[in-house]
Amino acid sequence: MENDSHTTSDHSECAQPTDLRRTRINPDFWYPLAWSRELGREKAIDVRFAGRHLVLVRPKNGAPYALDGLCAHRQVLLGKGSVQGDLIRCSGHGLRYNRDGQCVSPNVSTKAPCLRLKTWACREKGGLIFVFMGDQSLADKIPFPDFPKVEDRKYRTRRFGEVVNCHYSFMHENLMDMNHQVLHSRLVGKMKPRFLGMEHGDDFVEACYTFARTGGKQPLSEALIYGQRRPDGRDFAYRDVMTIRTQYPYQILRIETQGIEEPVMELWISYVPQDREELTNRVFGLLSIKRLKVPFLLDLAWPILVAFTERVFFEDREIVELEQAAWKDLGGDHNQEVFPVINQLRDLLRRCGQAE
Ligand code: FES
Numbered sequence: 483m484e485n486d487s488h489t490t491s492d493h494s495e496c497a498q499p500t501d502l503r504r505t506r507i508n509p510d511f512w513y514p515l516a517w518s519r520e521l522g523r524e525k526a527i528d529v530r531f532a533g534r535h536l537v538l539v540r541p542k543n544g545a546p547y548a549l550d551g552l553c554a555h556r557q558v559l560l561g562k563g564s565v566q567g568d569l570i571r572c573s574g575h576g577l578r579y580n581r582d583g584q585c586v587s588p589n590v591s592t593k594a595p596c597l598r599l600k601t602w603a604c605r606e607k608g609g610l611i612f613v614f615m616g617d618q619s620l621a622d623k624i625p626f627p628d629f630p631k632v633e634d635r636k637y638r639t640r641r642f643g644e645v646v647n648c649h650y651s652f653m654h655e656n657l658m659d660m661n662h663q664v665l666h667s668r669l670v671g672k673m674k675p676r677f678l679g680m681e682h683g684d685d686f687v688e689a690c691y692t693f694a695r696t697g698g699k700q701p702l703s704e705a706l707i708y709g710q711r712r713p714d715g716r717d718f719a720y721r722d723v724m725t726i727r728t729q730y731p732y733q734i735l736r737i738e739t740q741g742i743e744e745p746v747m748e749l750w751i752s753y754v755p756q757d758r759e760e761l762t763n764r765v766f767g768l769l770s771i772k773r774l775k776v777p778f779l780l781d782l783a784w785p786i787l788v789a790f791t792e793r794v795f796f797e798d799r800e801i802v803e804l805e806q807a808a809w810k811d812l813g814g815d816h817n818q819e820v821f822p823v824i825n826q827l828r829d830l831l832r833r834c835g836q837a838e
């Protein structure tokens with residue numbers, strides 16, 4: 483009888499020591515949990531991190547704050563509540579909490595001082611609301627992420643992202659592995675990547691690539707990014723350098739090209755586990771594109787760029803979700819990875835994350 487090539491035993495000799503897809507993300511970092519635009523003044527929303535509910539509140543005055551997302555009374559979702567001045571009011575029985583998580587409803591609070599919610603360090607920057615998800619005593623010591631191009635007027639930034647049904651490690655690997663150009667060949671033409679080298683340290687892996695177009699026409703969106711029409715790909719082969727860095731737990735992609743001082747594109751991206759098993763993640767991406775010499779040209783062409791990046795993201799999403807589905811079907815990770823950069827990245831994600 484023929485063997486079923488998808489049985490676990492066929493792959494077990496080469497199985498990884500610990501399954502990367504069971505590695506929990508390290509909570510001792512600042513994670514974006516929502517876009518600023520999602521949280522209007524005197525509004526509250528429910529957000530999640532690795533199965534835990536939090537409520538983000540933008541009070542009448544001052545900065546937003548974050549509390550545990552389930553009411554201390556009977557665990558109704560506080561994101562369904564209403565904001566009254568600086569207080570969040572539960573939609574269940576109307577208890578009100580202040581930004582210190584203390585229940586301040588008259589009578590109740592004195593009778594039940596235990597009605598309080600855990601508070602979480604919260605900061606807003608670049609159109610994102612960040613929460614420190616680990617040991618709160620570390621919040622001020624852990625560096626806050628930096629994405630200078632977002633505030634730079636020479637750039638325009640697209641904020642994008644949605645929930646992707648896979649473990650965050652698939653996202654890191656997908657972006658770092660530029661050998662997946664075949665996936666995007668219908669959108670960008672035939673691109674031949676050349677790996678230039680990598681660097682790695684305790685908390686990062688960085689890989690550099692350059693590309694040559696070996697077939698197909700340059701898409702308009704690419705011309706907008708480089709500020710240059712490139713009718714014959716051969717003249718421009720290997721002139722642009724793409725650097726991808728996982729600086730745990732974030733990722734940064736940068737494209738530089740000859741003759742332009744600053745990067746023509748910079749992407750800062752974070753993947754935030756949603757469910758307890760961490761097999762879904764919400765993407766928060768800040769894609770900054772350098773403005774062209776002709777004023778407003780980038781603004782005029784913005785919808786084209788948005789549509790293009792959306793389609794690229796759709797293709798990437800499809801592939802990582804297929805990989806995750808295979809992991810579920812097979813009951814574990816059977817990747818036979820041969821590219822040293824990706825193996826280095828997998829080690830980093832295991833080392834910096836938390837074993838199950
Ligand atoms: S569940 Fe919130 S007040 Fe009762």
Ligand SMILES: [Fe+2]
Binds near residue numbers: 666
């Ligand atoms: Fe891709």
